[in-house]
Amino acid sequence: MAQNPSCPVCNRGRETVVHALLECGWTRPVWFGSQLHLSASLCGVQRMDEWMTTRVYQFRMGNDSADHSLSYLAFLLWGIWKARNNKVFNSHALNPTEVIVLVQSLQGEYFKEHIAARRHPDQSLRVREQPSWKKPGAGLVKCNTDASFKAPDVRSAGSLVLRDDSGHLLSAHARLFFTRSPVVAEAIALRDAAVHTSNLGCTHVLFEADALEVIQACNGVKPCGEISNIIQDIQLLSQGFAHCRFIWTPREGNEVAHIIGDLARKKQLAPNWAWVLPRRVVEALRRDEARAG
Ligand SMILES: [Zn+2]
Known part of the structure; x- marks a missing residue:
């Protein structure tokens, strides 16, 4: 890599490891669209090893x-490197979304194989290793959303669960609507959530969903296709918040919203369900609370 001083991908930067993995223009949507949502921390990096050390420190302190997070970061770096080489040596077009999706599946396989293989006899330790719902940072509220869809039935349900930084439930909501597309259903659920939290006067919000495509579209990483109008609505609504982020979570981190959506679609929610929560919902909230610590 040292022979040619300029980057063969963008022809702009000097071809250093930092440039290839962090600075080269095409990698930006990968970092931002990834579960790590990195953007600001990619600027002005001098040395790769220092940058890595800071990330490791942040992961260890954070949760x-x-x-x-560490294995995910490793897969991301590998994915970017592999895609770059494929572009430079095989003229394979660079596609940030492809990298994110590949990393996601590698990470999933890794956790299935390796974490399951070293299951600890102590159940509490094992639970801590699994992906689960996390409290939002101080001063933030987290809104989990999900859609329940079961073809060929066009009746779908969108759900949302709003919790504060202590993990306390602030609001829960569900709505039935009709669509033939699961992606559209997920996008409608997220738009309902943006409307709901805005109406409640929330200012600092994290929206979390397990629909990767919808989250990527909201973050501008992926073209929106059939959901473009809904995504535009969501992005417009998001401008009304002082702080707003869209985050992907594995399904395990979205259990409460999932259960509410499921019950709503099957019309198993009583009219007053948001005040007298169904047992399945209460149990899932407790599980989240226990895992979030
Ligand atoms: Zn470059």
């Missing part, structure tokens, strides 16, 4: 899923 109890540092293993998850």
Whole structure:
């Protein structure tokens, strides 16, 4: 890589490891669209090893899923490197979404194989290693959304669960609507959530969903296709918040919203369900609370 001083991908930067993995223009949507949502920390990096050390430190300080974040980071770096080489040596077009999706599936396989293989006899330790719902940072509220869809039935349900930075439930909501597309259903659920949290006067919000495509579209990483109008609505609504982010979570981190959506679609929610929560919902909330610590 040292022979040619300019980057063969963008022809702009000097071809250093930092440039290839962090600075080269095409990698930006990968970092931002990834579960790590990195953008600001990619600017002005001098040395790769220092940058990595800072990330590791942040993961360890941040939460109890540092293993998850670290392996994900490793897969991301590998994915970017592999895609770059494929472009330089095989003229394979660069596609940030492809990298994110590949990394996602590698990470999933890794956790299935390796974490399951070293299951600890102590159940509590094992639970901590699994992806789970996390409290939002101080001063933030987190809104989990999900859609329940079961073809060929066009009746779908969108659901949302709003919790504060202590993990306390602030609001829960569900709505039935009709669509033939699961992606559209997920996007409608997220738009309902943006409307709902805005109406409640929330200002600092994290929206979390397990629909990767919808989250990527909201973050501008992926073309929206059939959901473009809904995504535009969501992006417009998001401008009304002082702080707003869209985050992908594995299904395990979205269990409460999932259960509410499921019950709503099957019309199993009583009219007053948001005040007297169904047992399945209460149990899932407790599980999240226990895992979030
Ligand atoms: Zn470049």
